Amino acid sequence: MNHRDDVDRTLEAWFRADAPSTAPRHVLDAVVAETGRHGPRPSWLVSLRGDGMGTPALVLGRPARPLVLLALLGALIVGLIGGSLLAGGGPRFGLAVLPTPTAQPTGYVPPEPTLFPFGGALPGVDVPAGLNPGTTAASWERHVAALLAENVRQLGWEVGLPKISAIRLLPPGATYTTTLVDGLDHGATGFTAERLSWAIDAQGTMLTCGTRCAVFAAGTFFFDDASEALLATGASGSTSPIPGVEFRSWLRSYDQTFRPVADVPKGALSQAAIRARMQAVGEVTAATSVDAIYGTVTCTGLSQTCQDRGLAQPGQTREIWWIGLPEIVLPAEAFGAPGTAWYSFDAVTGEELLSAVP
């Protein structure tokens, strides 16, 4: 019997084997903490905004009342304009005027970070060249480490993310560059549990990104970890002390706390060779760009990830390459613009530890 005749059964078996049985604890913790800060929206607002999916009525099991809502909204707008005219102020439309972001600390403290527009380009912000990591992986002198969950709280995170993060140890007072590990736009929901990359100088001073580091399409905004004051936008910001001497002390002995990961050397295969191998299996075209930036993964254990990679023997390696695939016929939204990214892998388990794309 050809096992591929039954895609349904294959899929179901795959899903059964692949589906996690439980959600990570930190997900529930984050949800409980975040929802604890807000109450549910009033029902009239839910009707106006929808249920978060842009479909206000049908999914909620009630009749739609768009005309009533539109009429109410129209009346409200007319009332506001009329009131404004009567008051002599003239009509004012559009978004609130934002302070012009600068590359230096401004001391400007927004009432809430969510005043900034979410998504899309931020007018007037030119992303400084130094904001992103260099164009090659070699320009990153990185220490990738496993951050222990219990230490996350010492960074001031209300809800710790027991995730891998990156720490760069820089000379005191040095300017720094940073990039966001998770570039997701969380929308206007006020979620603050983004995963971040941290920059910390040799004295244990956190240079950027405490509990608040809102990243938008065209710039990065650094907030003081303690006060949540906006420190700077763009490439540089003033230092923000890490709360608590305990953490500073702990950081100095990070060798014992962190589990250092072997640096990832570049791969040995040429671009032409890698392209030829991909072409051989029909994955790329001659025009596809291929960048040799990752290097190798070496598994010395027998974790599932290692086995999934086909690395069951100690010392076996696989080469990791990044490739831009604009030519592949897939939905356009599936691919961002080609660029350079960097990845790090645990040399023991083969787990992907950290990734970042400019």
Place this chain on the structure above:
Amino acid sequence: MQRDLVEQARQGDHAAFTALVTGSINGLYATARLILRSDDLADDAVQDALLRAWLGIRGLRDPDRFEAWLRRLTVHACYRAARHTRRRRIFEIHDLPFSGPTTADGQLSLAIRDQLERGFQRLAPEQRAVVVVHHYLDLPDAEAADVLGIPIGTLKSRLNRAKSALRAALAAEDREPTITEGAVR
């Protein structure tokens, strides 16, 4: 019992909402993880969906539809997560001869899984969601269409296209599994 909790949550009872979430989060997370193929994205999608659920729970008129509503919020959160993620692809090249599990069954299983993963990653998020809702949640067509927010006809055609693509991916099994592809951020 759940209906009571939903009613209490609609009144702003955070403890009731927490109890509801605690009972549902594992299934939602598994669904998101299967659709998105990424722990991190699944984390984000489930958090996003549940926060939206809390904020919008007063708009839920029928407490009996709470579970279906959560599923739908989660699926849509998966779409958002997939859309907003700058996608990159990694290709892993075996520098040494393939040396997987020693048993023949193990090799076969690994190869199929590899092909499925590759084929699944190629699907649009909407197609992946259809496959997961149909084959993992095992919902009747009407309920699956409701969760996905699409007509039943669209569900069926989308499912057929997705399965055709996966069949094609599996048909490539005879190729030597020298490259593993993953979509990453």
